[in-house]
Amino acid sequence: MITKITLENFFSFRHPTTIELNPDINILLGINGSGKSNFLKAIRLLYESIIGNGLEKVFLKEWSGFNAVANFHVEEQDHIKLSFEFDKSALQTISQQEGFQFHCNPIYELSLYKAGATGYYLSERLYSANVNPGQKDFIYMDMKNGRGVISTREEGSIKFQQYPQENKQIHFKQTEPVLRQISDPDRFYPLFTLKKALEELSSYYSFDTTLNSPIRQPSGYGTESKLLPDGQNLVTLLNNTKNHQAFHYDKIEEAIKKINPFFKGINFAFLGSKSYLVLREEHLAQTVSIEHISDGTLRYLLLLSILFNPKRGSLVCIDEPETGLHPDMINTVADAIKQASRKTQMIIATHSPLLLNSFDLDDVLIFEKNVYNETEVKSKSSDEFDGWIDDFLVGQAWLQGLIGGKRW
Structure with a gap:
């Protein structure tokens, strides 16, 4: 569903960091504080902003606003940026042949700019990058602070409409994404297709299983x-x-x-x-x-x-599924993740070498901090090790410090 995510000034991600995802299994590996949970927060922010309880609730009320989330000195920059590239074929499958057919992978960008002590305003783009040199990207939406252009379908053709419209009662709330607020599937055809796809996203971070x-x-x-x-x-x-x-x-x-x-x-x-x-x-x-x-x-x-x-949805994120499980259970959970990944993109954060042993090195994304305390994400291939890494299970290789993602 999501092919890559780029984060800038978002928690531990400072400079633009692009994480490319597998269409099936993605195992997030790293020590506590390396940025795995922050990466999952980006996916959660996408869902909550468009489908869930809203950007304002999670960003301001839960995360305490701009200064708590941003990773930069105010005098340097003034924005947080998240970018998500989607698989055009997966979007078409999710919409069951009824949605807009993107010819290239669409990219949704959401930027938050600081306004005052705790406030913010939004910049939002949905576009397809043009692979042909010299040609511009195709823009489906380009909005800033509730103003801009959106491609609409009228009388069978695509037109660009300026918002807000004069003499019409169509205004967008400035603290929530426009993509969240559109509701007409016929008029806002491409946007509604993406919005429909985001309903297929599920995230699980922790379960309260205490007695009461x-x-x-x-x-x-x-x-x-x-x-x-x-x-x-x-x-x-x-x-x-x-x-x-x-x-x-x-x-x-x-x-x-x-x-x-x-x-x-x-x-x-x-x-x-x-x-x-x-x-x-x-x-x-x-x-x-x-x-x-x-x-x-x-x-x-x-x-x-x-x-x-x-x-279960087209994209499922689970943070540390091994929590509280006996090792016998972990093997079965790993097998179930593999089965689910045949139809669902899975993103799993873990500290369990036993869980890791059930997967391939190509499934793993390694999260580490650089000398400036910024998250960097790397992937490894067995080709980098001249084949000798194949003598180890992934969990074993991790414990021995062969692939990174450890303190020592």
Whole structure:
């Protein structure tokens, strides 16, 4: 879905840094503080700005605004810039042949400029870079502070419309991207195609599985087709998967049996509008309710509900999926990631050598800090090592300091 991301002045990314992504598996590797989470924040910002709760909420209220996010001295520069290049073929697949057909990979740029003590204004572009020398890029949108041009479809042809329009009540909120605010799929054809594709993005950073967490409480009715970022719809999602995606539900139960030989199945109980999840195990007179499922098993179940869900989305990010898991579970999770990557672009941040051992060196992106405390991202190929690196599993090579991403 996303072929490359370029970040500038965004948290630990200072100078323009381009990260090229594989269409299937991308494993982010590096020490704590190397920039992996900041890279995932860029993807989250894209989603929240266009589809989620809005740029203002995450940028100002959650991240504390410009000075907390920007990585530069004010006297040097005044903007944060994020650029995302999308695979044109993937966009067409996601839109199910109904969306705009981009002839080149579209690039969406979002820049934030400081305004006052805590404020900001936006610059936003959607364009396709022209590969022919001497020819200009094709612009679908070029907006700054709510003003600019957008390509629109009128009477079967593409025209460029200036905004805001005179004598018309079409105005865009200046603290949110225009791409978020467009709603007419016929008029804003290219923009709406990209916006539709971004609905297919899912990110998972941490799950609260403590005793009184919402995940362990009775679940209300829901229509979500994939796991929510906080996992609170786990019970509803699993029940829907059982009823409508039996093949994939069976895979979830098979994966649990791999790590628990006494596991017999998952049951769902209902009381009023609430549903409950319980596990059936051999030689136990009572079922094990979700309140008493072990922390590791619950985390494992959350991951399985993502990876074996055919409606998980076209891009899934997971931060440290190994957290709280027994090593036996990690191998199964790695296999599930591989299966999911056949149809979904996967971005996984990890510190687990065991998880790494299941993947190839070409799958890995290595995050390190340079002498100026700025994030740099590198990739390695077995060709760089004259073939001898093939004698090591990736996790082994990492632990021995052969590929970077370590302190020593």
